[in-house]
Amino acid sequence: xxxxxxxxxxxxxxxxxxxxxxxxxxxxxxxxxxxxxxxxxxxxxxxxxxxxxxxxxxxxxxxxxxxxxxxxxxxxxxxxxxxxxxxxxxxxxxxxxxxxxxxxxxxxxxxxxxxxxxxxxxxxxxxxxxxxxxxxxxxxxxxxxxxxxxxxxxxxxxxxxxxxxxxxxxxxxxxxxxxxxxxxxxxxxxxxxxxxxxxxxxxxxxxxxxxxxxxxxxxxxxxxxxxxxxxxxxxxxxxxxxxxxxxxxxxxxxxxxxxxxxxxxxxxxxxxxxxxxxxxxxxxxxxxxxxxxxxx
Amino acid sequence: xxxxxxxxxxxxxxxxxxxxxxxxxxxxxxxxxxxxxxxxxxxxxxxxxxxxxxxxxxxxxxxxxxxxxxxxxxxxxxxxxxxxxxxxxxxxxxxxxxxxxxxxxxxxxxxxxxxxxxxxxxxxxxxxxxxxxxxxxxxxxxxxxxxxxxxxxxxxxxxxxxxxxxxxxxxxxxxxxxxxxxxxxxxxxxxxxxxxxxxxxxxxxxxxxxxxxxxxxxxxxxxxxxxxxxxxxxxxxxxxxxxxxxxxxxxxxxxxxxxxxxxxxxxxxxxxxxxxxxxxxxxxxxxxxxxxxxxxxxxxxxxxxxxxxxxxxxxx
Numbered sequence: 363x364x365x366x367x368x369x370x371x372x373x374x375x376x377x378x379x380x381x382x383x384x385x386x387x388x389x390x391x392x393x394x395x396x397x398x399x400x401x402x403x404x405x406x407x408x409x410x411x412x413x414x415x416x417x418x419x420x421x422x423x424x425x426x427x428x429x430x431x432x433x434x435x436x437x438x439x440x441x442x443x444x445x446x447x448x449x450x451x452x453x454x455x456x457x458x459x460x461x462x463x464x465x466x467x468x469x470x471x472x473x474x475x476x477x478x479x480x481x482x483x484x485x486x487x488x489x490x491x492x493x494x495x496x497x498x499x500x501x502x503x504x505x506x507x508x509x510x511x512x513x514x515x516x517x518x519x520x521x522x523x524x525x526x527x528x529x530x531x532x533x534x535x536x537x538x539x540x541x542x543x544x545x546x547x548x549x550x551x552x553x554x555x556x557x558x559x560x561x562x563x564x565x566x567x568x569x570x571x572x573x574x575x576x577x578x579x580x581x582x583x584x585x586x587x588x589x590x591x592x593x594x595x596x597x598x599x600x601x602x603x604x605x606x607x608x609x610x611x612x613x614x615x616x617x618x619x620x621x622x623x624x625x626x627x628x629x630x631x632x633x634x635x636x637x638x639x640x641x642x643x644x645x646x647x648x649x650x651x652x653x654x655x656x657x658x
Numbered sequence: 659x660x661x662x663x664x665x666x667x668x669x670x671x672x673x674x675x676x677x678x679x680x681x682x683x684x685x686x687x688x689x690x691x692x693x694x695x696x697x698x699x700x701x702x703x704x705x706x707x708x709x710x711x712x713x714x715x716x717x718x719x720x721x722x723x724x725x726x727x728x729x730x731x732x733x734x735x736x737x738x739x740x741x742x743x744x745x746x747x748x749x750x751x752x753x754x755x756x757x758x759x760x761x762x763x764x765x766x767x768x769x770x771x772x773x774x775x776x777x778x779x780x781x782x783x784x785x786x787x788x789x790x791x792x793x794x795x796x797x798x799x800x801x802x803x804x805x806x807x808x809x810x811x812x813x814x815x816x817x818x819x820x821x822x823x824x825x826x827x828x829x830x831x832x833x834x835x836x837x838x839x840x841x842x843x844x845x846x847x848x849x850x851x852x853x854x855x856x857x858x859x860x861x862x863x864x865x866x867x868x869x870x871x872x873x874x875x876x877x878x879x880x881x882x883x884x885x886x887x888x889x890x891x892x893x894x895x896x897x898x899x900x901x902x903x904x905x906x907x908x909x910x911x912x913x914x915x916x917x918x919x920x921x922x923x924x925x926x927x928x929x930x931x932x933x934x935x936x937x938x939x940x941x942x943x944x945x946x947x948x949x950x951x952x953x954x955x956x957x958x959x960x961x962x963x964x965x966x967x968x969x970x971x972x973x974x
Binding site for chain 2: 612
């Protein structure tokens, strides 16, 4: 499956191989697509991080100039409370991305471990597979509602929802990779050498299943941003006045005729983020030697 | 098939029971006094007591649960804490709106997905094939709410007089109702349509390389007939299961679409009830949504078996 730069299986013990894996991933960002994707993301993230210095007044600074049009002082105009929409949009992107960046890796670790858990006991593996199916078939918003009932609205419920929904995205990939790696000689050799099953799973199988998981990470991250936007838009996520892409869209839609830029800003940012993550995933795909149309 | 249903019944019932326990237990596990939490911070002692009475909080949890479950089975969905109206009535008011949206979206999904998929699956000129691939890829990756927002923004620029938000019944006011439902239904259906299209496309490519297609070509069957009678017929089977699964996603996506287009469907009822912690309403909607998703899933497996006699449901 992974006939890339490495013809043989990887073993993470050797430092050289870890470094060469990182080199493979880094080389993705020297491809035009990877570079463009990274550039778009960097601009958005840097602007978000720099926002306290760019706009010292803070995101919630109100003024009497409500619903102004485009101007040099307010590139996207102002909202119903006279707050600068451009600034709030940049700030919102930081919050929405941040939630996804916290939540998705949790789902990635849990999903990967669950997907590989068939190594420890085949029974456990099948239980995890049915859990993946359950999570995939479960209506996403109902899951969000259940979590909101438990922990209330806010970033915590969003993080929980997004990580739960990401588990099967990684788990099924890891499971597929595990099934194909399991039968290979190096795993049998390790078993014969009486190496513990947990160790085989983490030290030997995991490094050899990492490539598709890393590619998937970009796609699930943008999905996390989309989920945040959906849940906050509906009103069950981040609560105003904190700006997130979802809360801005929620109010932007209501002022669509007076202030079309209010909804346009966050929408364009969502699309830019989606473009950037998809470009990076494409580049990683190419760098790790998988075709773009592959396993989906 | 009957044996299949009997085999499947336990896991279906188990899923529903687990969901209903969770939906019922969660609000009652809120730390502190649930009645006080429900009444809000400035409620009087009498109001809290009234809510406690209404929720039957005095009795053991298990008794409360079976009471509620017994009611559900007999068609008594309970009474909303907030409005005091029966939950069945609240849901009944919203059913038409949600049903219309889902039905129109499902139709669009099947038509658009089918047409795009068949076009992309048959041989096309290079640039057309590339364009179709691009469109499908873009739509698959964009969730309904983003598609909807982009469509709204385009519409306000191109056709500023097209009504965007609100709704009208398709039955009593078909013209206006249709104008209002077109955008939300399209937004809801496009990502799913693209997924259906991609599946049909890849199925058609696989089938086109099979020996029997080669044979038909060698016999001199006209190319058009090969596509309609040989390839297409063998490509649509598992597209069906995907379509059925996608109906579940339509239901979920509808909640957000309703919020964007200001439609008063069941999704909005669920969200409002969650925000105001009207548990009697939320728990019914949760159990209902999960039941529908599970049922659709099961029906699609049966449909697949009917289409393809090689799949035996009984042996599972």
